[in-house]
Amino acid sequence: MNLPAKYREIILGGSEPGEAYQKCMKTLTADGGEIDYELTETIVYATEARYATEILANGRPQRFWNFGDLEGGADERHYRILDGIEHLDIAFVGSGPYPVSAFLIKTRYPTARITCIDNHIAAHILAKAVIAKLGMDIVTRFEDAIDVDYRPFNAVVVAAMVSGKRDLIEKILETSDATVIVRGRVNLNHERLIQLGSTFRDDGSFGANTS
């Protein structure tokens, strides 16, 4: 799709990728903050593809920055939950071309098994290549989230941009014993479900006025 000029200038203007992403989100919020999945994906993929290709060219960065955490503290909120689970076997759903959350989690829990799942072929191929370049022990799977068998996992993290989160989470809770962390709100209550605030809607698009 065509990136509107305003975002094109930010993303391709030479800023550090995560900073460019945050500028896009601030611009969007200032403009009223409702965009569809296609534009959301274009902005996120522009950011993640830039990070991924940078690592493929130059190796490990000085730090992994969770650029999507606009309000801060998201990593610690994940750790407070994951710290309590022994023998972590995590499915990371919607890992993207640059699965920075998986990298941060693997860095904190080096013995954890992590499986990155994405239904976008470019995300899958880039993530697999970046993981190999970093020499990290992380599995990648090209699959739609709803088709995955979640029984082997004891924790599932669902990214904000994943579509159809409500049906997906119902399936995970019904078919596995996993603790589920979802970035975003779904209309469900369950003792094993933790919902973290997010500016993304259930269809995975950005919505600044979402809780």
Ligand SMILES: C[S@@+](CC[C@H](N)C(=O)[O-])C[C@H]1O[C@@H](n2cnc3c(N)ncnc32)[C@H](O)[C@@H]1O
């Ligand atoms: C861009 S990522 C964001 C995650 C971010 N890289 C991180 O580490 O926190 C969101 C990904 O979710 C994927 N996705 C959206 N809906 C999905 C679904 N139903 N099944 C699998 N992947 C999905 C998209 O293809 C996209 O790559």
